[in-house]
Amino acid sequence: MAQSIYITSAEGHSAKSVIALGVLEAFSRVAPRVGVFRPIARSTAERDYVLEMLLDHDGVDLDYDDCIGVTYDDMRSDPDAALSRIVERFKAVEAQCDAVVIMGSDYTDVGSPAELGYNARIAVNLGAPVLLVLGGRAGQGGGEKLGSSTPRTPAEMGQIASLAAAELRTERAELFAVIANRADGDRLDEVVSAVRGALPQDVPVWAVPEDRFLVSPSVRGVLQAVEGSLVKGDEELLGREVFGVVIGAMSMVNVLPRLTERAVVVIPADRAEVLLATLLAHASGTFPSLSAIVLNGGFPLPEAVDRLIDGVGASIPIIATGLDTYETAARIMSTRGRLAADSRRHYEAAAALFERHVDTNELTTALGLAHATVVTPLMFAYGLVERARTDRRRIVLPEADDDRVLRAASIVLARGIADITLLGEEIEVRSRALELGLDLRGAEVLSPFDAVHVDKFAREYERLRAHRGMTYGRAADTVTDVSYFGTLMVHLGFADGMVSGAAHTTAHTIRPAFEIIKTKPGVSVVSSVFLMALADRVLVYGDCAVIPDPTSEQLADIAVSSAETAAQFGIDPRIAMLSYSTGESGSGADVDKVRAATALVRERAPELPVEGPIQYDAATDAAVAAKKMPGSSVAGKATVFVFPDLNTGNNTYKAVQRSAGAIAIGPVLQGLNKPINDLSRGALVEDIVNTIAITAIQAQGGASA
Known part of the structure; x- marks a missing residue:
């Protein structure tokens, strides 16, 4: 029987969806198959966006309709x-x-009003302990609208906890833990103490502070609320949060002082001078950064004004609505923030907030969820994050002009995976981050044209390449290239590793590493592996990206390096040197190359279990192994697969990725003195985050594997 937890609250608008997401993330780290269930939904006709968000989680594989119990009408x-x-x-x-x-x-x-009691009754009948969520805010609509909201005092939180716990006891529900959500960030310890004092001593209590970012509506939500249309601006910025409303119905000189950070400015569409002044104020950098402008009244923009806006190139969303000023403002003020599946930034921010304030290990252990022997792709990815966090390293990201990189950097910082340096002009990088609604305050932004660093890096590059006739002048030009600049940062200790390639070729990313970082002692080549996350385990494939036709000596290097990489990521290395024949059954130049490479591995690293030549089926299937290579410590249970050439390796990893639904993480470069990793130019934000975590772990080991 599955371990379950019932998340409920004592009132509405407690933002318990944030808590549910955090619990789901925690479960997914230790349990291979995680589910979600919604006992009561508003209706079957209208989709439940909270349930959709939870079902969209990578660790959940269930159909929406199967996860709903009944509707409110059924219950009543x-x-x-x-x-x-x-x-x-x-x-x-x-x-x-x-x-x-x-x-x-x-x-x-x-x-x-009896809803908590009915939820308690459901929990008892489902055999699930209750995680009680207390709302930490008092005010209009629970504070989730743009209206007023005030934090509850610790005493008030304790009183609510006492009343709710009593109602749960009346229904004989088991109170497992309490989370005070959206609590006063300056009084978290007091809140925990007050709530704990109102409960039995063995009930864990945590407090999660208010995060305005999570409860604020998005520009997209405002657009829908006013039944408007986007007439100008960057559609990417519709996901930005709205912190307030400014009515721009007065003169320009009176509107400008009233602008506030991340506000929506409502301007009558026939007040062109106010519109233009607001756009200039937003672009100037000397006024607050706005989230959007709403033009109300339904008047068309004059052609000259329309051309002027296009000429300015403003990216801020400009929304048109036919509503009057009062109705427009009222609808915006009533718009609620939603933690939904289509808002990845909210999703990541909610998970990070939960992780910082709730002991997830205590949570899962107390529920009896032990770590499983099966390792799913999601569990492996979580493991990478945890490993990276244990000893934070600084990773330089040269491609700060790519929105995917900025989004990834924001996630990495929020989740404490690594410290980040972004290469670019600070005003441009930070302005774009603000437009995207990203928090990059914890990131260092460094210009690759910074005179002090260029001089230092040019002198070092001139020294390293003196045997090739490098001059200071040529070196100074070369090091302003972001790949060279980032690599020299790693070489000289300003960063622990580099991740690039989202917008540059592999050659552009790794060529500086060959010239500057160079290979580890005893390693003749730089190679790569993919970490292949299958449904229940993770395998290592090498080399699938760098060396086209390795020699026996290079194959041996690849094998030893791949085994070190495997061990670094918690995979017990058992090496299969792949070929088209197994054992002594075949002959020919290709088989002999693999046979010689296997002998070299045994000579260089006698402690490593290795078998070769061996066919893929004999390396993975215990039944085949028992027939073809009985008694082998590797056959049937290999974890590290070394391919005889790039053609075989590249095609195999892609075939397994597509046909078996494996997640291929990589390529992870190995053999370098310090970690440099390349991204696919089609990399998703999640891929970049994983690669940063991998690079940070490699840096923890002192060098790449």
């Missing part, structure tokens, strides 16, 4: 029949999972 018409239906549908989900996050009802406008 016959509570007992609804409860029976909930139990029946939950058991079907539970049977498919190792752990289930159960998301209680939302106290919507069709809810009732």
Whole structure:
């Protein structure tokens, strides 16, 4: 039977979706099959965006319709029949999972004061302990609108906890833990103490502070609320958060002083002078950075004004609506922030906030969720993050002009994976980050034309390449290239590793490393591996990206380096030197090359279990291994696969990736004195984050594997 937890609150608008996401992330680190269940939904016709967000999590593989129990109408018409239906549908989900996050009802406008009691009753019948979420804010709409909201005092939080716990006891529900959510960030310890004092001593209590970013509506939400259309600006910026509303119906000189950070400015569409002044103020950098402009009234922009806006090249979204000023402002003020599946930045920020304030190890251990022997791709990715965090390193990212890199840097900083240096002009990098709504305050931004660094790097590069006739002048020109600049940062200790390639070729990324970083002692070549995350384990494939036709000596280097890489990432290395024949059954130049390479591996690293030549099926399938190579310590259970040439390796990793649904993480470069890693130019933000974590782990080892 799956381990489950029932997340409920004592009132509406407690933002318990943030807590549910955090718990789901924690479960996914230790359980291969994680599920989500929503006992009560508003309706079956309208999709539940919170459930959709949770189901969109990489560790969940369930259908939406299977994860809903009943509707509010079902519950109100016959509570007992609804409860029976909930139990029946939950058991079907539970049977498919190792752990289930159960998301209680939302106290919507069709809810009732007895809703906590009914949630407690459901939890008892599902056999799930309750994680009680307390709302830390008091005010209009629970504070999730743009209206007023004030933090509750610790005493008030303790009183709410006491009343809610009493109601849970009345229904005989097991109170597992309490999280005070959106609590006063300056009084977290006091809140925890007050809540803990109102509960039995053995109940864990955590407090998660208010994060304005998470509860603020997006520009996209505002656009929908006013039934508007985007007439100007960058569609990418519709995801930016809105912190307030400014009514720009007065003269220009009176509007400008009232502008506030991340506000939406509502301007009548016939006030062109106010519109232009607001655009200039936003672009100047001397006024607050705005989130959007809403033109109300339905008047078309004059052709001259339209051309002027295009000429300025403003990226801020400009939305047009036919509503009047009062209705426009009222609708914006009523727009709520939503933690939804289509907002990756909110998703990552919520997960990071939960991780910082809730002891996830205590949470999962207390529920009886032990670490599984199976390692899913998601569990492996989480392991990378945890490893990187244990000893934070600084990673330089040369491609700060790429939005994917900025988004990845924001996630890495928020989750504490690594410290980041971005290469670019600071005003441009930080301005773009602000436009995208990214928090890069913790990042260092360094210009590759910084005179002090250029001089230092040019002198070092001239010294390193003196045997090739390098002069200071040529070196000074060369080191302003971001790949050379970043590599020299790593070489001279200003950074621990570099990740590039999202916008540059592999050659452009790694050529400076060959010239400057060079190979480790005893290693003749730089090679690469892919970490192949299959459904239940992670394998190492090398070399699939660098050396086209390795010699026996190079194959041996690749094998030893790949084994070191495997060990560095928690994979017990058992090396299969692949060929088209197994053991002594074949002959020919290709087989002999692999046979000689295997002998060299045994000579150089006698402690490593290695077999070769061996066919792929004999290396992975125990039944085949028993027939072709009985008694082998590698056959049937290999974890490191060394391919005889690049053609075989590259095609095999792609075939396994596509046909087996494996996640290929890499290429991870190995053999260098310090870690430099290349990205695919089609890399997703998640790929960049994983590669940064890998590079940080390599740096922890003193050098790449």
